[in-house]
Structures are given as structure tokens and as C-alpha cells.
Amino acid sequence: MVDELPSMTLKAIGIVRSATKQPTGQDGREIVSDIVIDSSLTEALDGLDGFSHIIVLYWMHQAMSGEVPLKVRPMGRQGIPLVGLFSTRSPNRPNPIGKATVKLLERQGNILRVEGLDAIDGTPVIDIKPYIPGYDSVADTKVPLWITSR
Amino acid sequence: MVDELPSMTLKAIGIVRSATKQPTGQDGREIVSDIVIDSSLTEALDGLDGFSHIIVLYWMHQAMSGEVPLKVRPMGRQGIPLVGLFSTRSPNRPNPIGKATVKLLERQGNILRVEGLDAIDGTPVIDIKPYIPGYDSVADTKVPLWITSR
Numbered sequence: 001m002v003d004e005l006p007s008m009t010l011k012a013i014g015i016v017r018s019a020t021k022q023p024t025g026q027d028g029r030e031i032v033s034d035i036v037i038d039s040s041l042t043e044a045l046d047g048l049d050g051f052s053h054i055i056v057l058y059w060m061h062q063a064m065s066g067e068v069p070l071k072v073r074p075m076g077r078q079g080i081p082l083v084g085l086f087s088t089r090s091p092n093r094p095n096p097i098g099k100a101t102v103k104l105l106e107r108q109g110n111i112l113r114v115e116g117l118d119a120i121d122g123t124p125v126i127d128i129k130p131y132i133p134g135y136d137s138v139a140d141t142k143v144p145l146w147i148t149s150r
Numbered sequence: 151m152v153d154e155l156p157s158m159t160l161k162a163i164g165i166v167r168s169a170t171k172q173p174t175g176q177d178g179r180e181i182v183s184d185i186v187i188d189s190s191l192t193e194a195l196d197g198l199d200g201f202s203h204i205i206v207l208y209w210m211h212q213a214m215s216g217e218v219p220l221k222v223r224p225m226g227r228q229g230i231p232l233v234g235l236f237s238t239r240s241p242n243r244p245n246p247i248g249k250a251t252v253k254l255l256e257r258q259g260n261i262l263r264v265e266g267l268d269a270i271d272g273t274p275v276i277d278i279k280p281y282i283p284g285y286d287s288v289a290d291t292k293v294p295l296w297i298t299s300r
Contacts, residue, residue, distance in 0.1 A: 005162040012155040044220040046234035050294035070194040084196035086278040126245045128236040137287040144200035
């Protein structure tokens with residue numbers, strides 16, 4: 001099956017500007033950072049400030065990619081058994097794409113000021129989407145114990 | 151700034167198998183489909199069935215990409231003013247990546263059976279992540295009127 005799977009090319013639409021220069025291992029909930037979008041795409045941001053929250057897809061450029069370990073220890077915690085990579089949010093993934101839901105504090109032209117983006121300075125941004133409750137959220141969920149015991 | 155923005159290469163990790171062969175324009179909430187993951191990555195799915203819901207990132211291969219219209223009419227509805235592309239979930243984006251939160255019905259080996267995936271048969275899948283309430287969801291949000299009047 002491997003041979004059938006296609007490759008695609010992404011082009012960054014912008015870059016994260018943040019005081020955070022290295023991964024912190026935290027979820028970055030209180031970090032305020034700027035997303036500087038390619039100025040040729042400024043118009044495509046119109047209306048975004050009608051939303052309180054946005055979804056940011058970004059390329060974790062310092063992570064491993066391609067052939068990565070298939071089993072990992074979530075958040076590096078020794079007390080947790082190894083689980084499959086896709087059961088975790090580990091940055092080391094075949095395609096190292098991060099997805100964060102962040103608060104949109106302000107839009108000025110091609111710059112989005114956001115709160116809660118767990119991405120270091122210089123991270124390429126590949127998409128911005130509005131956060132739509134009900135479509136992006138689930139009311140009734142189940143997660144494993146190792147998630148709830150964080 | 152355009153010159154500074156990097157390009158990246160993605161490799162699909164799997165393919166959607168669905169009875170839906172063409173885009174429906176619906177949100178696909180009740181569609182049941184299979185995600186067939188590259189069998190060399192099967193082990194990376196271990197533990198995923200501890201989660202009731204997963205996030206699927208996929209490549210909308212029939213959408214426009216690259217240079218796309220920057221202003222669009224959400225869901226093609228004539229009564230809604232043009233808004234910036236990034237304020238919508240239009241598939242026609244510089245990087246046509248879709249993000250869906252779906253119910254994981256069953257995992258069997260390298261096959262994930264899911265409910266609610268708005269992606270047609272043959273869609274390349276580029277990442278699978280667990281849905282983590284509180285990280286992926288927001289309790290208190292604001293959206294524009296055109297979203298709530300859908």
C-alpha cells in the first residue's frame with residue numbers, strides 16, 4: 001500500500017513570532033504570540049475577528065518527521081506505558097503538523113495576536129480556520145486514564 | 151516576506167474509504183467511513199481506541215490550492231456577504247487541509263471506522279490525533295451571526 005500513498009507540497013502562509021524560542025514542554029496556554037501572515041494574503045483574514053477563537057495548523061519544524069518511533073511515552077512520563085504515536089500529541093510524527101485552538105486577541109492587518117499557541121518563534125503556519133463550536137467540539141467524550149491524570 | 155516562507159513535503163499516512171464519492175456540501179455528520187492507514191504504521195494506532203473521538207487531518211485533493219480567491223461566500227449562500235477565506239472552512243485554501251473531529255467507532259488493525267468524516271472516497275489522510283477535551287474545545291466562544299444562522 002505504501003506505494004499508492006501520494007506526497008503533497010505545502011507552502012507556509014505565515015510565521016509565528018513569539019518570545020518562546022525553544023519548546024517548553026508546557027501547553028503554552030498563557031503565551032501571547034503573533035502570527036505574521038504573508039502580506040499577499042491579508043485580505044483572506046477579513047472577518048476572522050468575528051470569532052473569539054481560531055484553529056492554527058503549523059509545521060513543527062524542529063520535530064522529527066518521516067520515519068519516527070511508532071510507540072512513545074506520552075509527555076515523556078516514565079509512569080505511563082508506551083502507546084501508539086497517533087494516540088498522543090507528540091510533535092514527532094510522520095507529518096509534524098501541530099493543531100492548536102487559540103484565543104484571537106486582535107487582528108491588525110496581516111498580524112494575528114493570539115493567546116495559547118504552543119509553537120516556538122519561527123514556526124511556519126500552514127492554515128488558519130475559524131473555531132466553530134459544535135463542529136470542532138464534542139460534548140460527550142471518553143479519554144484514557146493517562147490523559148485525565150495529567 | 152513571501153520569499154522567506156518555506157515549503158514542506160507531506161506524505162499521506164492513509165486513505166479514506168467511503169461510499170461518498172463526490173463532495174456533498176453537507177457536514178457529513180452521519181457518514182460512516184473507513185480510514186485505511188499505511189500498514190507499516192499500524193503499531194502507531196495502539197491505544198487510540200481509548201478515545202471516543204479523534205481529529206483527522208486530510209488533504210482535500212479535489213479542492214483548489216495555491217492561488218485561490220481570497221474572499222468567498224460562506225457555503226455558497228448568496229445572502230451572506232463575502233468574507234476572507236481564512237474566516238471560513240472553504241476547501242479551496244492555499245494549503246487544502248481539512249480538519250474533522252470524528253467519532254471513532256472501531257479500530258481493527260490498520261483500519262479506523264469513523265462517524266462524521268466529511269471527506270470523499272480516496273482522500274489522502276495526513277495525520278490522526280486524539281481529541282482531548284479542554285485542549286481541543288473551548289467553553290466560552292463568540293462566532294459571527296452568519297455561523298449561528300446556518
